[in-house]
Amino acid sequence: MKALLLSLLWRVPLALVVLLASSWGVLALYFRGPESLALRLLFITLWLLPALAAMVGIAIPRSAPLTVAGPALFGLAVVVLAVWWHTITPSHNRDWAPDVARLLHATRDGDIVTLENVRNFEWRTREDFDARWETRQYDLSTLESADLVVSYWMGPAIAHTLVSFGFADGRHLVFSVEVRRTRGQKFSALGSFFRQSELVLVAADERDIVRTRSNARGESVYLYSVALSKADMRSLFEAYLQESDQLENEPRFYNTLTSNCTTIVYDMVKRIVPGLPWDYRLLASGYLPDYIYDLGALNTDFALAELERRGHINQRAIASDHDGHSTAAFSQAIRETVPSARIERHNADEPPQP
Template sequence: MTMLRATGCGLLTLVLLLSSAWAVPALHFRLALPPPARLAVCVLWAGFALAAIVLLWRGQPARALLAYGVAFALLLGWWVRIAPSDTRAWSDDVSRHLQASQSGSVVTLANVRDFDWRSDTDYTARWETRRYDLDRLRSVDVALSYWMGPAIAHTLVSFGFEREGAPGGREQVAFSIEIRKERGEAFSALAGFFKQYELSLVAADERDILRVRTNVRGEDVYLYRVALAPPAMRALFLAYVAEAEALQRQPRFYNTLTANCTTIVYTMAQRIVGGLPLDWRLLASGYLPEYLHAAGGLVPGQDLEALRAAGRITLRAQAAPADAQFSQAIRRGVPGTAE
């Protein structure tokens, strides 16, 4: 075998292996068959790819590539027809779409979640309609909830509005990009690459969406004040509203790499602020504070480790009352949040 032919066979083998590495889990996660039948199909595909590689190295590339190419084309034809749904048996906490309307500076949000969580399966469900005056928008905070080691965190963004009568004169609403789980469904990062989950945008009271993570799920949560000018804060809030309206019109799939809780926020912020660099920490979202600090997006003049230590709200959240004082209590000592 000549060097040129060996190089060509090597490259084609790599293509077959990589395409099969995508095809097998795609079939596993999305093929509508009983588990044993799905497993059999996956094994057959892997065997088919192996046979194509053997034929390739035995000097029969045309036969190998033609058979595999036809099969892969049929697989892609099936794949592109898998569409996101809006009519599954959704888990209660993501069962409703956030709905918004605007009159002047006042945005009305319907289906703001305010659940009282006792465990992941025991809760009192509440959905509310709330109004927020963009002329009274005063702050933006980012919360990172660590649930699987230092590199993996869920990103939430909370907006603070000046409101008379609210504790500390502020009312918070937090937005979270999440998978839209079906009842009994669990999250898998691998499945998230393969059209397993639809996207959900949740707007919630912090007593719900932060407290469930610290007090019920045992996650470690950090809160950081984001340095944004008032017009950018307003634009980011309206970007969330627009995203909610888009998901209500047309459901979308979650994707672990390209459409997750951090990358979607980045896309919205990039349209507003501009000049935000692409960075590996947007994928390893546990390191998002390092990214924001390097970009000048956190409280200026503060060391990152000091911000991180002061921003750890887990213990404060666990000790805070499950009432309107919650948001005020978790911010005690967080740099930039004393107003």
């Protein structure tokens, strides 16, 4: 009995390691293997053979040759897979989907920021659109608002988050961290754990990037005014510009868990608000408004449920299509019932006086 227990002490953990490693390898080969499905299945089969030999070696008596040979063969296969995995690097040079085909480029001259490749598509459906990329200038001294846009596309826990900045001239600019898909590629939350897609920062007109979700895709979209001082708004805007510089110089992979539309914004805000607490709602991004509300950064004169009701923009966004194709009209329409959470103090950027 004692011998059996001692045997299980090393066999069970080793079998679990082999099972987890082989499962990871199957997914890695499926999502990043050859484009041909037949070749991918062949490589997956070749990968599973040493895994099977390792499991047999773990299960049989220690005197059998496969007791050592099986795990050793699998160990060699793991080394080969690891070498292949490290050859997979992000790139800017692929056949990109049209809506993520260009990289944002920013130049600065004091308060004036010039942005190249601002997206301003006219969307009719997901696949039917007029592509427009524009160069725009913004005066950061005229920043007036920052709004959180949350678009639910897969249940209450999963949402895409965007940040919209408003200027004194009535214009709004939205930043969105997105999956940079290749032409014809479909997003896979599981595949994004396995270097399936690069990451891109999109700067877009509100009527493009918000309307495509509410009107063309039929997602449920909410808008919340965020309480930030003008200094913090500017810092957040500049953090997005720094992110665009970094991505332009060094491509990165999108990761469903560690490098996505919410965690990257958290990393940027953390530079502005030191000590910002980590929370599970940063991963379950559909609950991000709850997190921001608990921090006091939304309008807490209203219950969160009331902010959600007032911030649900879909009906107003769809109705705005009947009023023409004005960006200003769209931005005004989606904010009609949204309570402001802006910091109203005249000296909001100065520390409070004793």
